[in-house]
Amino acid sequence: MLKITNLHAKVGEKAILKGLSLTVKPGEVHAIMGPNGSGKSTLSYVLAGRPGYTVTEGTAEYDGKDLLGMDPEIRAREGVFLAFQYPVEIPGVSNKYFLKAAYNAQRKHRGEPEMDAGAFLKFIKEKAKSVEMDPSFLNRSVNEGFSGGEKKRNEILQLAVLEPKLALLDETDSGLDIDALKVVAGGVNKMRDAKRAFVVVTHYQRLLDYIVPDFVHVLSGGRIVKSGGKELALELEKKGYGWIEEGVTA
Amino acid sequence: MANQDLKELADREYKYGFKSDIETDQVPRGLSEETVRLISAKKNEPAFMLEFRLKAYKHWLTMTEPTWAHIHYPKIDYQNVIYYSAPKAKKKLNSMDEVDPEIRATFDKLGIPLDEQKMLSNVAVDAVFDSVSVATTFRKTLAEAGVIFCSFSDAVKEHPELLEKYLGSVVPYTDNFFAALNAAVFSDGSFCYIPKGVKCPMELSTYFRINAKDTGQFERTLIVAEEGASVSYLEGCTAPMRDENQLHAAVVELVAMDDASIKYSTIQNWYPGDKNGKGGIYNFVTKRGKCAGARSKISWTQVEAGSAITWKYPSCILLGDESVGEFYSVALANHYQQADTGTKMIHIGKNTKSTIISKGISAGHGQNTYRGQVRIAKSAVGARNYSQCDSLLLGDKCGAHTFPYIEVGNTTATLEHEASTSKIGEDQLFYLRQRGLSAEDAVGMIVNGFCKQVFNELPLEFAVEAHKLMNISLEGSVG
Numbered sequence: 001m002l003k004i005t006n007l008h009a010k011v012g013e014k015a016i017l018k019g020l021s022l023t024v025k026p027g028e029v030h031a032i033m034g035p036n037g038s039g040k041s042t043l044s045y046v047l048a049g050r051p052g053y054t055v056t057e058g059t060a061e062y063d064g065k066d067l068l069g070m071d072p073e074i075r076a077r078e079g080v081f082l083a084f085q086y087p088v089e090i091p092g093v094s095n096k097y098f099l100k101a102a103y104n105a106q107r108k109h110r111g112e113p114e115m116d117a118g119a120f121l122k123f124i125k126e127k128a129k130s131v132e133m134d135p136s137f138l139n140r141s142v143n144e145g146f147s148g149g150e151k152k153r154n155e156i157l158q159l160a161v162l163e164p165k166l167a168l169l170d171e172t173d174s175g176l177d178i179d180a181l182k183v184v185a186g187g188v189n190k191m192r193d194a195k196r197a198f199v200v201v202t203h204y205q206r207l208l209d210y211i212v213p214d215f216v217h218v219l220s221g222g223r224i225v226k227s228g229g230k231e232l233a234l235e236l237e238k239k240g241y242g243w244i245e246e247g248v249t250a
Numbered sequence: 251m252a253n254q255d256l257k258e259l260a261d262r263e264y265k266y267g268f269k270s271d272i273e274t275d276q277v278p279r280g281l282s283e284e285t286v287r288l289i290s291a292k293k294n295e296p297a298f299m300l301e302f303r304l305k306a307y308k309h310w311l312t313m314t315e316p317t318w319a320h321i322h323y324p325k326i327d328y329q330n331v332i333y334y335s336a337p338k339a340k341k342k343l344n345s346m347d348e349v350d351p352e353i354r355a356t357f358d359k360l361g362i363p364l365d366e367q368k369m370l371s372n373v374a375v376d377a378v379f380d381s382v383s384v385a386t387t388f389r390k391t392l393a394e395a396g397v398i399f400c401s402f403s404d405a406v407k408e409h410p411e412l413l414e415k416y417l418g419s420v421v422p423y424t425d426n427f428f429a430a431l432n433a434a435v436f437s438d439g440s441f442c443y444i445p446k447g448v449k450c451p452m453e454l455s456t457y458f459r460i461n462a463k464d465t466g467q468f469e470r471t472l473i474v475a476e477e478g479a480s481v482s483y484l485e486g487c488t489a490p491m492r493d494e495n496q497l498h499a500a501v502v503e504l505v506a507m508d509d510a511s512i513k514y515s516t517i518q519n520w521y522p523g524d525k526n527g528k529g530g531i532y533n534f535v536t537k538r539g540k541c542a543g544a545r546s547k548i549s550w551t552q553v554e555a556g557s558a559i560t561w562k563y564p565s566c567i568l569l570g571d572e573s574v575g576e577f578y579s580v581a582l583a584n585h586y587q588q589a590d591t592g593t594k595m596i597h598i599g600k601n602t603k604s605t606i607i608s609k610g611i612s613a614g615h616g617q618n619t620y621r622g623q624v625r626i627a628k629s630a631v632g633a634r635n636y637s638q639c640d641s642l643l644l645g646d647k648c649g650a651h652t653f654p655y656i657e658v659g660n661t662t663a664t665l666e667h668e669a670s671t672s673k674i675g676e677d678q679l680f681y682l683r684q685r686g687l688s689a690e691d692a693v694g695m696i697v698n699g700f701c702k703q704v705f706n707e708l709p710l711e712f713a714v715e716a717h718k719l720m721n722i723s724l725e726g727s728v729g
Binding site for chain 1: 675676677678680681682683684685686687688689691695696698699700701702703
């Protein structure tokens, strides 16, 4: 589904990713771990096409297509979803209006008829329930005045509504207490199936207790320096990142 | 975003820019006492009207064009304007069916069918084409409720006593340069009178269309709501695309007696000029309402999306005790448009209250200025004002300016003022695009969200139109 080969990218003039390769197959959950500044968030932004993040070398193939050649909205419509570390506030735009516009933009891209307002309202109320979100949030402005936990939950609601093929979760656990973490992880787990892949970027192992990955990769200095199963995350939790980084430089 | 909106986004020309080919009756170019007398004669006016015009004209001659606004334009040659242009009437109209088919077609194309069967059953329309009103719908239905809604010309003939009483009572001809000019040469407009205790059974609206080349449009609107009466009035405006600038100088006067309320909504979409700033309407308008009675209320809502230049400050004189004035405004300046707009809230009565919500959007090389005055007279015990002025910038070549003036003559008054300026964030744009919205739809969504507080004040049909208008008017502002 996703094949990243020798990816180099810079933010402004600063090189962050330096030869990253990763292959993700449908149904798999990959965790990307690493110390601060290793390039974890940059990877999510590059894959989602954030302006200002420039690819200087390498390729990323998504469903057999050149992912890096697409505009951000086309990537989204093709089924790439990024759950933001810091979800953005859009004052005056109701959550449900925003979700409907996004949902219908994607349906239109697939050549499907748009869903009308009545049917959509029923549809998102169900989805809101599935992530234990009070329906009143649907009428509020996008993320405006939401607590950190509510913003993250709103990201998972969007994930549930848009049903992407490839979901990138960028530090989704940051700023969450344990109850909120369980709800968010529960929302993600409900979405796991044989066709959908997840790339979960996280600093801490904690999230991976609830979203159990198939593979764990350690990112350091803009490259993946170690890969393994879920037990690698536990090892990292115990020993920290130092031993891997030392191994790399040695 | 709805399908319809997307389609309109793709179709990004000023869509009201067409011209209609209609035989007209015009006065010669230029302005003199002769012109004023000729206009009055063409309209068969009673003596008091001619006298009003001539006094205004003589006063205008002593005045100079104001220069304090934050707008720049070449000097207007007032002798090169045609002050009166009317479609040649074939005969006197007895019913809608007799409206010139070409004019009827023009309004159909604008989405304002003059056929009562076809229109929104809830809105009565006065259609003004260049210098004259060509049709007023639902007059009969309204008359049954006691409401007078007709063209200004008809009002002069049918209700001279009301006009003599109220004309110039809120905006005297001495008020300012453009108001004096208007008083001298105005040719038509709408008149509404809501008698005591009547809630107007339908929305009233006037649709202004400038068609003829080199013609100025000078209309007057007068709305009087007697004790306990209420009315909601809407106006819309469009003009063809022409390379020359055209002048529009209107006057609107509102009078609200005890417990009366007037809600006045405008969607101004005059031709804004092309993307290089060529052509467009110069829109110099004086709008003022007098809350003459106790507990009366006047509410202005405006969406100013068109015109090359907008100079307009819908205001309220809060004379009656406990009267209420409101001003909700969205002003957009894209390409080379310049808008200098705001309001004046003059508190005179006790416990009077006013609210000002202004949203300015600047894009391209557009310059947007909010200019507002809150004056609390010595007599205005317990007066309150809340003002909020927000500016949104798209791009780095546009400008937003705010000039609030506050004068407080009574220490029991309470005033609050909030202001903000923000730039559309890259992070907001990326967030929306990551969910599948195009960059243009994303900008449209952010801007419409920014304007929501004001759009909520518009009658429903107008809110939908305003929403679409924002998207269309922002053409080419992304990138």
